[in-house]
């Protein structure tokens with residue numbers, strides 16, 4: 001099936017075309033320069049920028065795929081979770097196009113998109129950073145690590161999900177962004193923190209590992225942010241600023257603590273749920289140290305581990321929405337009345353998209 005995917009859940013305007021799980025095009029109109037000035041996403045500006053960019057982004061996705069409207073089988077759009085006023089832009093555009101071109105609509109959960117991103121394939125093998133996975137041996141444990149979510153999800157099969165652990169406060173990517181900001185590393189800081197951590201050394205700096213006594217697969221990252229503040233302030237107090245080596249050492253210790261916390265909680269999830277594989281998605285899945293830790297963990301449990309074929313598919317993108325939409329369309333899960341589709345800012349995996357009940 002040929003599916004056009006649209007995602008305007010947060011800060012980037014994204015459109016993509018897939019043929020089943022093969023990505024024919026994956027276009028992203030980044031709003032990053034705006035938010036670098038503001039140090040974070042401003043919802044009002046996100047909406048405005050989505051409105052300005054959405055037509056051109058969709059047109060480019062179709063052009064790069066070499067696909068015309070009559071060939072498209074369905075439109076898949078992110079219904080949630082995300083910023084309400086940003087989601088609305090993509091949904092309104094999908095509704096308009098569905099009507100104009102007489103296409104059915106599929107309402108996709110953004111987190112299901114991240115979860116299924118490991119099943120996407122490139123059109124040409126050289127586009128892949130690593131081996132692609134034609135299929136996953138279910139049941140699997142999805143490790144969803146992004147700027148808004150940190151979840152362990154037991155996947156019995158496509159469309160059959162159970163959240164077995166999640167963050168009680170900040171998401172893992174959010175913690176990278178907040179600690180990165182304290183270190184003066186800009187926004188978003190995840191990839192820069194990783195880069196700095198590479199130059200970091202084992203120092204006196206030690207972060208406490210959160211929730212060690214709690215017997216659950218839930219995570220908590222906000223304590224690490226507070227710990228970072230306690231570590232950074234006295235270091236700054238002596239000279240008024242941090243040296244590059246101090247920044248690197250804090251980044252190293254912080255990243256290490258995040259990874260220990262994530263893997264300890266994932267172990268709990270794996271010991272209580274028998275699975276054959278890990279499926280890792282979300283912006284933080286681009287982090288090499290995280291990948292190495294998850295690969296080692298999977299190896300110790302004798303299970304496989306899957307990552308998206310390119311880092312572009314870890315961060316927000318519309319190809320994952322189109323792939324998820326394709327699986328839904330194949331099983332006839334179209335949205336009944338496109339005009340009634342509403343934005344679902346707090347949508348959870350497995351929840352019915354609001355507006356779908358007639």
Ligand code: KG4
Pocket residue numbers: 010145146147148149172173174176177188189190191192194282283284285286287288314315316
């Ligand atoms: O999945 P994503 O693009 O957006 C959400 O749905 O949230 O994830 C963005 C998050 C940001 O917090 C960003 O700092 C983080 O992923 N991130 C990273 C890395 N690359 C992006 N965190 C750690 N290491 C990275 N290399």
Ligand code: ZN
Pocket residue numbers: 110114146147282283315316
């Ligand atoms: Zn996301």
